[in-house]
Amino acid sequence: MQNPEWLKLIKVFSFDLGDTLFEYLGNTQTSYDRENQILLESMEKHGYHIADIPKFLDIYQKTIKSNYLALLKEGKDTKYMYVVLRKVFQIMGWTVPNVPTLVDIIRPANLHRFSTSNFKPFHYLHSLLELLQKNGRKMILISNIPESSGPGEPKFADEILKRNHIFDFFSYIILSGELEISKPNPAIFNQALHLTGVKPSQIVHIGDSYEMDVVGAASIGMRTIWLTNGHELKKNPITRTPDLEFPSINEFYEFLNLSD
The missing domain is CATH 3.40.50.1000 (HAD superfamily/HAD-like)
Incomplete structure (x- = not known):
């Protein structure tokens, strides 16, 4: 041709x-599991003890999938993870913390998501x-x-x-x-x-x-x-x-x- x-x-x-x-390795189940664990540890560190972890993680992943493209179109990709977390708090019926706290909670998981080790040429x-x-x-x-x-x-x-x-x-x-x-x-x-x-x-x-x-x-x-x-x-x-x-x-x- x-x-x-x-x-x-x-x-x-x-x-x-x-x-x-680059092949993005962050889409593997192992990476998702590690990201979830990092998020749970960060939630605990900020005083949020989760009684029903499977329910929380299920809502978290579904909220990412259902909101990602819409947030991109709004130009909010750099903020979408804490926007997602805020939605999760709302769905769970919890009091939503302020934006700086949401950013602090999600930041370790976001660091893992965009780690250079997740990108293979x-x-x-x-x-x-x-x-x-x-x-x-x-x-x-x-x-x-x-x-x-x-x-x-x-x-x-x-x-x-x-x-x-x-x-x-x-x-x-x-x-x-x-x-x-x-x-x-x-x-x-x-x-x-x-x-x-x-x-x-x-x-x-x-x-x-x-x-x-x-x-x-x-x-x-x-x-x-x-x-x-x-x-x-x-x-x-x-x-x-x-x-x-x-x-x-x-x-x-x-x-x-x-x-x-």
Whole structure:
């Protein structure tokens, strides 16, 4: 398969982070269990003894799943964990503490969720970035991830990229935690256009989330590549079809390498 003509005209490759450049290991049951344990320990430390732990954890996980995308669309991804915890308190019928206390309670679990150890680079990641750099393409990152775990602490994305020796490949790193704007909000993609100075048709955004990456980027005219990770797109008249699809970044690299 040869490169489509539009791909040859791309000047900027924009990447999501988790499950795009890196396999996110935080989605495993082991990681969920550890996060739950950390949360329970933090609740106990702040004076909240939970009599029915299974009920509390069930409500906590269901509240995350049912609220995450809506909070992202509102630009609240950096705050969604304490917003979720507040909802859990309300569902449990408990008195809701103030925001600083909620943040303190959830912070250790959030640190675990975004630990650099939860991000494993895909096999061909470094080779892909080298290939794009060799061909004169500019690379940027657009990620729904907090700026840092707390005031004065390192940025999550910077730490992950530096740890894997790819930080210098990226001209710009655009984080929802810095802008308080989250994918799929078009504003975060417009920021990429502003920084790079290219037209929407000259940038392709690559990500694993159909809703956040494909729909969000396509809404301002960017080209899109969807890394399906085994998911299938249910096409209907109102969907935005990605320009290309690959199972993962590894197959995208092989496609570029063979057609280069």
